[in-house]
Amino acid sequence: MILKIFSAGLVLAAFLSTTFSSAQVKRVKIGVASTPTTAEISISLKARFQHIDATPSHADDHFDEGIYSPKSAIFTPDGKKFYINSLEGFSTLVYNASTLKRVKIISHTFNSANQSLFLKGETTAFDYEFKKRTKDKNYFQGKPVESCLSHNGRYLWVTYYRRSYDMNAQDPSAVAIIDTQTDAIVRVMPTGPLPKMVAASPDGRYVAVTHWGDNTVGLIDVSTGNPADFKYVKHFVVGKRLSMDFSDTEKIDRDKECGYCLRGTTFTPDSKYLLVGRMTTGGIAVFDMSSWDYLGLVTGMKGSVRHLIIRNNYVLVSTNSSGYVHKLPLKTLLDAKLAQKSKDVMLNWEGCFAGNGIRTIDSSPDAKYIFAAVNNESKIAVIRASDMSVIATVAADSFPVGLAVSPDNSLVVVTAQGKSSGGGNSVMVYKVTKR
Numbered sequence: 494m495i496l497k498i499f500s501a502g503l504v505l506a507a508f509l510s511t512t513f514s515s516a517q518v519k520r521v522k523i524g525v526a527s528t529p530t531t532a533e534i535s536i537s538l539k540a541r542f543q544h545i546d547a548t549p550s551h552a553d554d555h556f557d558e559g560i561y562s563p564k565s566a567i568f569t570p571d572g573k574k575f576y577i578n579s580l581e582g583f584s585t586l587v588y589n590a591s592t593l594k595r596v597k598i599i600s601h602t603f604n605s606a607n608q609s610l611f612l613k614g615e616t617t618a619f620d621y622e623f624k625k626r627t628k629d630k631n632y633f634q635g636k637p638v639e640s641c642l643s644h645n646g647r648y649l650w651v652t653y654y655r656r657s658y659d660m661n662a663q664d665p666s667a668v669a670i671i672d673t674q675t676d677a678i679v680r681v682m683p684t685g686p687l688p689k690m691v692a693a694s695p696d697g698r699y700v701a702v703t704h705w706g707d708n709t710v711g712l713i714d715v716s717t718g719n720p721a722d723f724k725y726v727k728h729f730v731v732g733k734r735l736s737m738d739f740s741d742t743e744k745i746d747r748d749k750e751c752g753y754c755l756r757g758t759t760f761t762p763d764s765k766y767l768l769v770g771r772m773t774t775g776g777i778a779v780f781d782m783s784s785w786d787y788l789g790l791v792t793g794m795k796g797s798v799r800h801l802i803i804r805n806n807y808v809l810v811s812t813n814s815s816g817y818v819h820k821l822p823l824k825t826l827l828d829a830k831l832a833q834k835s836k837d838v839m840l841n842w843e844g845c846f847a848g849n850g851i852r853t854i855d856s857s858p859d860a861k862y863i864f865a866a867v868n869n870e871s872k873i874a875v876i877r878a879s880d881m882s883v884i885a886t887v888a889a890d891s892f893p894v895g896l897a898v899s900p901d902n903s904l905v906v907v908t909a910q911g912k913s914s915g916g917g918n919s920v921m922v923y924k925v926t927k928r
Contacts, residue, residue, distance in 0.1 A: 518891045518915040519871050523551045527875065527887035532928070534862055534875055536887050536905055539924040540593045542577075542586075543890075559586045559598050563908035563920050565639045565853070565895035569673060570646040572900040577908060577920050578637035578651060585637055585651055585669075587676050590899060593922060597676050601635035601653065601669060610681045612721070618683040618711055619728050621665040624737070625658055631681070633657045635667055642673070643693035643700055644718055649673050650700060652688040655747075662687040662747045663737035668702055670720050680720040685709055685728075686737050687747055690756055696764040699726075699782070703769055707735040708752040710769060712785075727785050731755060731769060731778045757801035757810070761823065770798035772813065776837070777801065779830050790837040791826055794819040794844065800853050805860030807878070810842070811851040818854060818865055818876055819844035845881045847874040853896040855905075857925075864905050866893035871916070873907060873923065887923065891916030898925075 526537035542557040543549075549556060561582030568575045568590065577586040587597040603610065611631045617623065623630055635653035642649055649671040655662035666688050670680045687706030693699070697718070702711045712727040735752045739745045757770030760782070767780040775796035779788040795815035802809050808826055810819040819842040829838045848867030856863050856878065863876040871892055875885040895908035902925055911917015 517871075519888065520545070520890050520919075521888045521921075523553050525888055527873075527885040529885065532875070532885040533877075534928065535885060535926050536864075536873065536875065536923040537926070538887070538921055539904070540922040541890070542588075542595065542920040542922075544918040553593075555593075555595075557586075557595060557920075559584060559595065560918050560920055562910050562917060563895065564637065564910055566897040566906040566908055566920070567640050567642065567649070568897050568899050568906070570642065570900060574673070575897060575899070575906050576640060576649060577906075578640060578895075580636050580638060580654065580910070583634040583636060583657070585640075585649075585671070590904065599671060599676060599678065601637055601651070601678075603634070603681065604632055607678075610678055612680065612682070616683065617665045618685060618725055621683070621685055621737075623664050625664050625741075633659075635669065635681075637669070638689050639691055641691045641693050641700070643715060644697060646673060647718075648679075648720065650691045650693070650702075652684065652691050652702060654689070655687060661739045661745045662706055663739050663745075670723070680723070682713070682723065685711055687751070690758040692758040692760055692767075694760040694764040694767075694782070695762055698764065699760075701729075701758055701760070701767055701769075703755045703758045705751050705754055705756060706747065707737060708732050708755060709734055710755065710758070710767070710780075729767075729769075729780055729785075729787065731771065731787070756799055759801055759803055761827070762803060762806075766827065768801060768803075768808070770801050770810065772797055772799055775812070777808075777810070777826075779826075786834075788830055788834050791830055791840060792837060793840040794821075794842045799851065802854065802856065804856045805878075807860070809854060809856065809863060809878075811854045811865060813851055813868075816846050816849045816851050816867070817844045818847050818851060818863060818874075818881070820878065820881060843881045845876060845883060847876060847883055848872060848886075850892075852894045855896050855898040857898060857902045858900060859902070864896055864898055866896040866907055868892045868894060871909075873905065889921060890919040893921075 540553040544560040564580040585599040634657035685704035690703040710729040754772035776790040776792040795812040795817040797814035799813040850869030890909040905923040909919040
């Protein structure tokens with residue numbers, strides 16, 4: 494069973510990259526530090542959780558059977574805990590950030606014993622239909638991908654790549670809502686096909702679930718603060734909604750058969766706009782949250798927008814295939830878009846090349862530094878935001894995907910998911926030091 498899960502995880506991890514086949518799989522040692530040593534900030538590998546070596550030689554190298562194709566990481570706002578989504582382990586792992594010990598495994602397996610987690614009578618979102626199941630639709634294992642926190646960190650939202658019985662990810666998937674006070678799932682909501690990114694509005698009114706599978710975004714009203722009352726209120730479409738009608742006898746590569754492959758998703762700090770990145774053709778789709786109108790695209794960055802965040806009034810973007818990290822003042826983006834609501838707008842972004850196959854980015858709390866997971870080169874890049882220059886890099890286990898910076902900027906947690914060529918099944922915890 495372990496071998497089957499591991500193999501499936503590696504296949505799923507081969508993801509919109511063209512240069513990874515020649516990359517060498519590497520495992521780095523505890524203590525490995527960034528170079529150059531003269532940089533104003535350094536990071537070094539403090540600890541690791543891995544499902545590779547059952548008898549590691551270093552005391553801070555922990556064998557952890559819960560680590561199966563770890564996809565993403567997120568810290569609680571107080572920095573006391575971080576969560577790892579173990580995609581092929583069908584679970585979310587909870588770690589104490591101070592002791593660096595795993596404290597819980599949250600299972601995403603649903604059967605007759607926990608059907609109360611699904612709202613009675615709610616089986617699908619919008620008009621999505623189930624093609625693989627006519628009954629027992631909510632008996633499945635969920636493959637957790639990404640997550641976000643809402644209600645000041647009270648609820649952790651975890652999206653499922655697909656339900657375990659839906660091999661081509663064409664049926665409605667789901668998102669779990671976890672109470673971070675108990676680290677228990679309190680509700681599971683249906684979604685559209687293949688949800689990846691999920692984002693909460695800062696004003697506490699909405700959660701947006703971005704469907705990689707069909708060019709759409711589901712908007713959930715969460716204003717009551719009671720998970721039992723959360724409900725869908727809008728179905729956004731970027732371009733054209735795709736039809737989910739794949740053959741039952743043919744395995745489809747849904748990491749490529751995904752239209753615009755919508756991914757990076759964030760609300761503006763004032764919650765007035767929603768930004769959604771298009772990974773295949775580039776550009777950021779902009780939605781007005783007061784009117785729920787689609788305002789068109791902002792372009793000008795390198796293609797293949799994978800991840801985007803807003804820090805210190807700048808929009809920061811990672812572009813997977815080009816290996817660039819970009820920044821643009823948020824005001825510049827919004828002013829230009831609002832001046833031409835019906836037209837796509839091309840702007841001049843600052844940027845730097847950080848390495849082949851950029852995945853997740855995050856920044857220090859003061860937004861002075863950007864950390865980037867460089868997948869194809871198995872490293873972490875540190876970028877100085879003021880002049881968008883790479884000032885340090887550190888080796889990582891192959892191949893890093895997810896990344897999260899602690900609220901006090903003392904730790905950077907990185908997940909190595911792996912690919913068909915190997916690697917993966919590792920979560921690295923780096924210590925950050927300012928000189």
